[in-house]
Amino acid sequence: MAPPDTFSNALERWVYRNCASSIVCVELRPNPDLLFDWQNDLFPIPEGPEENVQLAQRKADCQLPMHCTGFVIEPVELDPVHIYVLTCAHALGPVFNAEQPIDVELVNDLYQPYIICDHMEQAYLNELQHNNQVVREYIRGFVVAVNCANDLLLIECTTVRFNVHLRCGMPHPPLAIAPQFPKPLRKVVMVSWPHPTRNRTAVTGEISHPGRQFDELYPENPLGFTMMLSEVQIRSEQGSSGGPLLNGQAEVTGLLHGGNGSFSYFVSLHNLREVLTEWGKAQERPTF
Numbered sequence: 001m002a003p004p005d006t007f008s009n010a011l012e013r014w015v016y017r018n019c020a021s022s023i024v025c026v027e028l029r030p031n032p033d034l035l036f037d038w039q040n041d042l043f044p045i046p047e048g049p050e051e052n053v054q055l056a057q058r059k060a061d062c063q064l065p066m067h068c069t070g071f072v073i074e075p076v077e078l079d080p081v082h083i084y085v086l087t088c089a090h091a092l093g094p095v096f097n098a099e100q101p102i103d104v105e106l107v108n109d110l111y112q113p114y115i116i117c118d119h120m121e122q123a124y125l126n127e128l129q130h131n132n133q134v135v136r137e138y139i140r141g142f143v144v145a146v147n148c149a150n151d152l153l154l155i156e157c158t159t160v161r162f163n164v165h166l167r168c169g170m171p172h173p174p175l176a177i178a179p180q181f182p183k184p185l186r187k188v189v190m191v192s193w194p195h196p197t198r199n200r201t202a203v204t205g206e207i208s209h210p211g212r213q214f215d216e217l218y219p220e221n222p223l224g225f226t227m228m229l230s231e232v233q234i235r236s237e238q239g240s241s242g243g244p245l246l247n248g249q250a251e252v253t254g255l256l257h258g259g260n261g262s263f264s265y266f267v268s269l270h271n272l273r274e275v276l277t278e279w280g281k282a283q284e285r286p287t288f
């Protein structure tokens with residue numbers, strides 16, 4: 001008998017294959033001057049010996065694009081032209097707090113959102129392998145909803161070939177939202193895209209706890225989050241924020257908020273469903 005040549009994680013690999021074309025990289029390109037002024041209004045740097053250094057650092061940070069992960073969710077009505085990408089609001093940086101949640105119009109003034117889809121990235125990597133001169137292709141999007149307290153942001157993108165420069169006319173199947181949260185110690189998968197150069201970053205882990213209070217995990221809460229966080233033993237990093245936590249049916253059970261090196265914390269399924277319902281985007285599923 002031939003020796004086995006693979007570990008038996010068939011389900012994890014099935015989930016991975018099934019979600020790849022639904023995961024995108026989100027790049028938020030700032031309007032530097034506006035962003036700098038808005039951050040100074042909302043979170044003024046205190047006067048003192050460090051003031052100028054901190055202001056210079058903020059000015060430099062405001063020039064840089066922010067990266068996070070997003071995933072495609074179901075539109076309200078059948079919509080062959082647009083895709084709706086759900087991601088985290090904290091990728092916008094310190095631009096809101098509990099007293100002043102940001103609105104959609106201001107988000108679109110402060111940032112131009114772009115996404116990269118898996119098909120376009122594969123085509124790009126293929127060209128690179130053949131030593132062709134190519135540039136990575138992005139699709140322009142617009143923020144259509146934001147919920148600061150629950151760390152959620154929704155971006156609408158057009159993916160059909162209206163524009164000759166866009167290659168992608170491929171399907172981006174929406175990920176279903178799970179009807180219930182997996183029990184503790186159940187296996188889960190996360191696929192994220194933490195930086196444009198790192199698509200299909202795949203990890204597996206195990207559920208630790210379904211819902212922790214935000215304030216009990218984070219003593220400081222300058223952005224004013226109120227959601228419950230699901231605790232999962234799974235690796236994550238900054239740009240993976242917004243990535244979906246997937247069960248064995250490739251259904252979304254949470255959205256990555258952050259981590260502490262040992263555990264990662266996800267916007268709970270309960271909060272996710274609540275906000276999607278508010279936005280008119282929840283699929284009709286049994287309640288849990």
Ligand SMILES: [Zn+2]
Nearest residue numbers: 117119168170
């Ligand atoms: Zn695509």
